[in-house]
Amino acid sequence: xxxxxxxxxxxxxxxxxxxxxxxxxxxxxxxxxxxxxxxxxxxxxxxxxxxxxxxxxxxxxxxxxxxxxxxxxxxxxxxxxxxxxxxxxxxxxxxxxxxxxxxxxxxxxxxxxxxxxxxxxxxxxxxxxxxxxxxxxxxxxxxxxxxxxxxxxxxxxxxxxxxxxxxxxxxx
Numbered sequence: 034x035x036x037x038x039x040x041x042x043x044x045x046x047x048x049x050x051x052x053x054x055x056x057x058x059x060x061x062x063x064x065x066x067x068x069x070x071x072x073x074x075x076x077x078x079x080x081x082x083x084x085x086x087x088x089x090x091x092x093x094x095x096x097x098x099x100x101x102x103x104x105x106x107x108x109x110x111x112x113x114x115x116x117x118x119x120x121x122x123x124x125x126x127x128x129x130x131x132x133x134x135x136x137x138x139x140x141x142x143x144x145x146x147x148x149x150x151x152x153x154x155x156x157x158x159x160x161x162x163x164x165x166x167x168x169x170x171x172x173x174x175x176x177x178x179x180x181x182x183x184x185x186x187x188x189x190x191x192x193x194x195x196x197x198x199x200x201x202x203x204x205x
Contacts, residue, residue, distance in 0.1 A: 046139070050083075051084075057076070057079055058161055060072055060075060061076060149199035150196075152195050152199050153195055153196075156178075156188055157188055157191065159178065160178070160198075161176060161189065171186055
């Protein structure tokens with residue numbers, strides 16, 4: 034109890050914060066004036082609760098701080114893994130990625146080939162257009178369409194089989 038009467042202890046930031054609460058300050062003043070044991074026990078109990086709350090808040094604050102740092106690190110790693118803007122690829126397919134079926138007759142001299150495009154799905158038309166008209170590699174097409182290179186290869190193969198079948202040559 035004598036420790037609480039010391040003026041230096043009141044300068045402590047935690048004690049100042051505790052005594053900033055009017056009820057605690059009133060109880061502290063009452064305990065100093067009367068030297069009441071019950072007031073001392075009550076003040077001690079309140080201070081323990083107050084201090085545990087401070088420690089809990091500090092713990093939560095530390096967890097949040099570390100989580101933010103970890104999230105920032107993960108975000109930076111993801112940004113490093115993203116391929117930078119590739120102007121060559123962008124310029125190659127900045128033109129239309131889709132050619133209307135009636136325009137194929139203008140591009141392909143063989144009438145059966147241009148007619149066979151009506152049997153292709155939109156995805157197959159895009160892949161064939163990018164591969165043969167825009168002259169992109171499968172990897173570039175995959176980036177452009179946000180699919181895997183394997184999916185591009187499979188789609189291209191399926192589209193070519195449909196074209197072969199429609200012009201009467203069958204699978205080779």
